[in-house]
Amino acid sequence: MMVDSVLIIYTPLGGVKSSSEAYGIALSNKTYKVKHVLISEKGGVLAKLTFLLKNFLSIGWDIFSHRKGVIILNHFESFPYYFIARLVSARKVLFVFHTDLHGYLENINSKKRILIRSLLYFVREQDATFVSKSALLRYAKSESRSGYIYNPVVCNYSKHYSPVFINNKNNNIKIFVYIGRLHQGKGVGVILKVIKKLKSSEEQCFLYVYGSGPELGELKDYSKKLGVESQVFFMGYSENPFIEDEFPVSPDALLLCSGFEGFPSVLVEALFHGIYVISSNCNTGPSEIISGSVGASDFSYNSNGALFPVPDLSMQYDEDYFGEGEEHLYYILKNFDFRQLSSSSCKKRRMDYVSEKFSQDAFIRMIDNKI
Incomplete structure (x- = not known):
């Protein structure tokens, strides 16, 4: 089916927003006519309903005007607009779920689960789209008529951090970075505990944390409690920490310790800039990015990055608890040869x-395969 217009409806929620913007850039570069519609994410159900009522006609007209093209709806807040698209008989709709939908439904309260499952019942199989193959298989059990699309890399080569091809470190200090939201599901408390153990074993290392979120204050207090406040720097939110002058030094690795993800684009962005990545092997995303396949073992590694078992995130603020996930992450950070992994040839292979x-x-x- 030949189409030349795409309507992208999305929320200002971190990963959904950046992914939707990346979709638009990639499609525009291929001569598609792209229009973005930002819908409200702030507030509860009442605020979202008020936004819908106020903007029903304008958004409804946008959907009607693009009914012969492609309409991309992003995440749960797009449910009302999906039904409008169905109502006007839109030719092709991609309803993109930016999470591990199976895991999400298992972990929410029963009332919310019933509501979302009821809404999902009306989403046509061919419209449902996931951001990783593993997220699709966990929810749909087979690829069937649903599909998946990886978030595209749209970084500008001219803005690469300058030391990407240069290993300019002449000492044994290890530099790690975390980039993302600061909430319990991201497991940053686990990383802080591992930094403490590295310090206890006389390893010289520093952690730079880029991001904001509800646990920022608690994480700062926790770093003081652990005695690592001089090694952990909370840098705040940055629109793109990978560009020149954001990183104070060339990092040895980017760390991710999430309990669940849909498709952690930060891993792709780090690899694109030549940075080694170390991630918990949560159910969807990391193994596909690092190993190139679904189902990698909980502890595996290659020249792109390393995977370790998902820690018990409910115990991340218990400084005396050090489980399997913590032990594997500690082993990687202590024993891997980051000087070799940061060589120009390794960085170039990751970028390629x-x-x-x-x-x-x-x-x-x-996208073409889906439409």
């Missing part, structure tokens, strides 16, 4: 790998 698998062209091919 990501540029091929998660390129804008690869994204367009996935």
